[in-house]
Amino acid sequence: MARSHWFAGTALALCLLPISSFAQTLNCAKPSSLMDRTVCASADLKVAAEDVATALRDVLANTPTAEREAIQRAQQAFQTERERACADKASVPACRKLYEKRAADLSEQSRAAQKKLAGIVAGIPKDSKGAAATLQRYDGGAAKAWLVYLYHSGAVPMTDKEETLRKLVASVIERDLPNDPYLLEEMKNLGDVASAPMGTMLLFLRHVLSTTEMDAPCFLFTKHGQPAFEAFGAFWGNTRDETPGLCTPPSSVFDLPEWKRVAEHIDPAIGPALEERGSIRHGYERQFQVDDLQASMVPSTLLEAPHSTEARKAAEQRQRAVAAFRHWREFEVWPEAEYKAAVGALPSAIAATAKIYREKFGLNPKVAEQAAQAAGERFLASRVGLIMPDE
DSSP: OHHHHHHHHHHHHHHTSOOOTTSOOOOTTSOOSHHHHHHHTOHHHHHHHHHHHHHHHHHHHTSOGGGOHHHHHHHHHHHHHHHHHTSSGGGHHHHHHHHHHHHHHHHHHHHHHHHHHHHHHHTTTTOHHHHHHHHTTOOSHHHHHHHHHHHHHTSSOOSSHHHHHHHHHHHIIIIISOSOHHHHHHHHHTOOGGGSOHHHHHHHHHHHHTTSSOOBOHHHHHHHOHHHHHHTSSOSSSGGGGOSOBOOOSSOGGGSHHHHHHHHHHHHHHHHHHHHTGGGHHHHHHHHHHHHHHHHHOGGGGGSOOOSHHHHHHHHHHHHHHHHHHTOOOTTTSOHHHHHHHHHHHHHHHHHHHHHHHHTTOOOHHHHHHHHHHHHHHHHHHHHHHHSOOO
C-alpha cells in the first residue's frame, strides 16, 4: 500500500509540472524584437501566432513529458527561422506562410498524439492499472481527466483518493482548459468532483474531452449506463453539443428498415424545423445520437428512472411530446397522411426492436417489449418535440 501511495503521489507531482515555456503567447504589449513588432503590427499575423501557440500547447499536452524533445527542437528551429523571415513589414507574406506551415505541422502532430492517447484510453477495460500508469506520463487536461475517471470510479484503487482527485481537477480547470468563460463557469458549477456522484464526474470528463478531438468511448456507456448517457447528452443547446464525438455502436436499431419507414414519414416535417432552430438544432441532433446509442447498446437502461434534475426535466418533456404525437392535430406542420403513415409503420418497428432485444441482448419478452416501446418513445419524442406547438 505504501508503494502504491508513493507511485501515485510522485506521478501526480510530475504531471502537475507546467507545460513547456515554448508554448508562449506573443506579448504585443511589449514587443521585444523586430520580429515581434512585425507580427504585432499585423492582425493576420497575430492570429497566426496565436494559432501556432494554441497548436503547440495542444501537442505538448498530448505528448508524454519524456517525449517532447523533438517537438521543442522543431519549435526552436521555427523560432530561429521566424526571426529571419519576419524581420520587417515587407516580409509579411513570407512570415504568414511560415506561421501557417508551423501551425499545420503542429496540428497534424496533435491529431496523431490524440489518436495515440485514445488508444491508451481504449485499453482501460482490459488493463485499468496499465492505462493509468501510462496516462501519468502526460500532463495535459485529457490525460488528467481520464485519471480522474479511473480514480473516481475505483478502477484504479489508491490511498488519499479525494485529495489526489481534487488536485487533478483543480489543475485541469486552472491551467489546462482553453480561455472559455462559459466552459470554465460550468466546470466550477460542478462543485467538488472528488466527492460527487458518478454522473457529475462523467460530466467533468465530457467537458474536458469537448476541448479535444477525442471521442467518448463505448465502454463508458456499457459500464455506467444511464449516468453516462445523461452526461454526454444534449447540454449546451448550441454548437458546443457537437463535441465530444460519440462512439459508433456496432449496429443501430434505428437503422432497421422498419424504423427507416417511420422516419421517411416524419423527417420531411422535422427538416425545416431543425433549420429554423439555428444553433439550437445541434442540441436536438445530439439527443438523436445519444438516444440511438442508448437504444442500440444498453437498451435495458431505457427503463431506468433519470438520475439528474436535468434528466428528469428531459423525461417530462419526452412524455409531453409522446402525448402530442398520440393526439396530433397540427396537420399544417405535419400533414395528416404522413402522420397516419408513421402511426401505421410504428408497431412493426417496435416489434422488430423487441425481437433484437430478446435475441441479441437476452432480455426476457416482457422487458424486451417495454424497452422497445421506450426506444420508440425516444425516437418519436426527440423529433416531435421539434414540431409540436409551444405551450
